[in-house]
Amino acid sequence: MKKVGVLTSGGDSPGMNAAIRAAVRTAQTDEIAVVGIRRGYSGLLDEEFTDMDYSSVGGIMEKGGTVLRSSRCEEFKTEEGRARAAEILRNNQIEALIVIGGEGSLSGAKLLMEENGIPVVGIPGTIDNDIAMTDMCIGVDTCLNTCVETIQKLKDTASSHERAFVVEVMGRNSGYVALASGMAVGAEAIIVPELPVDYESIADKIWKERKRGKINCIIVVAEGAASAYTVARHVEHRIGYETRITILGHIQRGGSPTAFDRVLASRMGYASVKSLEREESGIMLALHGGKIVGVSLEKVLSHKKELDMELVEMAKILS
Structure with missing residues (x-):
């Protein structure tokens, strides 16, 4: 693998920049070029690309939001839109895509892979913590x-x-x-x-x-x-x-992400590149029992994350 793309999509969450930084620096260390895609899937369709290297992500870890910016994209929700996105990626020699975002963003990544054969790895970034199969999401x-x-x-x-x-x-x-x-x-x-x-x-x-x-x-x-x-x-x-x-x-x-979010995002950003190097695609990186593991997007998106009812009961007793 010679070139990967990275984008942030949907609602922003603190720690996204740390994930971007880790993915870029890991890829650069392994001599893989990284293309940052601005404004999520909308920017992908508009070809808003920027080459990223070790120095371009310096000093971004402590910043809130996302330096790549984010948006929602109606066109990408269509099969035709995703086909065009895949063609754009191939025309720019981008061999795989790292997607940082919530459930909608991960659903788009899954369809892009299934319909067009683009290798993808998802990183869960949402403050709601509503994505299944991970103990915690970035932010x-x-x-x-x-x-x-x-x-x-x-x-x-x-x-x-x-x-x-x-x-x-x-x-x-x-x-x-x-x-x-x-x-x-x-x-x-x-x-x-x-x-x-x-x-x-x-x-x-x-x-x-x-x-x-x-x-x-x-x-x-x-x-x-x-x-x-x-x-x-x-x-x-x-x-x-x-x-x-x-x-x-x-x-x-x-706001500036906490130490926990910075470390979690860095671990997931690092693991996203390593997973693609191992040809592991169609997965989301998850925090499970203190470890970062890959879980199939199919499994993630077919489950609903349930609220812990024991915590609900405990909250009632302690209030």
Whole structure:
């Protein structure tokens, strides 16, 4: 193998740059040329290519976001679009593709390989931690640290004004961020899309805590479960005192990655090149029991990552 391409696609996550850096430097060490593809699959179709070498990725590991930038691409969702992408790769002598992104990005990589024979390796990069077969995705740890730091500050003002705060975090179909951050700050209630919302039970619990003398309350809700405004409306009239709403939004995606995310991304970036050198294609690199392993994209994408119900039960007991 003489030349590989690397791209980031879909929503950005902290640590993507560390994965890019590791892939480029590993390939360069093994005398493989690397082409960076800007703006994901859209940039691939528009041939937005840049040659990358050891020095071009210097100093990017500590940066949030992705230096290759990202976008979503409707054309690549079509078979014709993927065929054109494969032709462009071949015309530029790019023999394989490393794709860093979430479920949609990995699905596109899988189809590109199956329909056009392009070798691909996926790296899971999403703050939702909703990709099956991996213990952790790139960006999750940084996101959780951002959420915890922010919610902890909200607890200070909640105590000062004796209020309840409803905090909405990301998680369209997965409650992992809400569950983990809620546990870490000792939230009184955590609402996730995997479970039905029992507003009566939540209000009763908050009211009991209030009668016991607790002067603040934090409710963490995943965006896919309910809006913060809906939760506040249902709860406020039951508990009889003011609530305030904070939506963390895209702040969760930004920021310099934590040491954990930098190391995880570096391990996966390194392994992506080594896997292609061994002619291992159609796989996603996963963290499993502390080791980086390759799992077939077919297996990854045919499974749904389930929320750990033991953690849910533990959160209820500890809150």
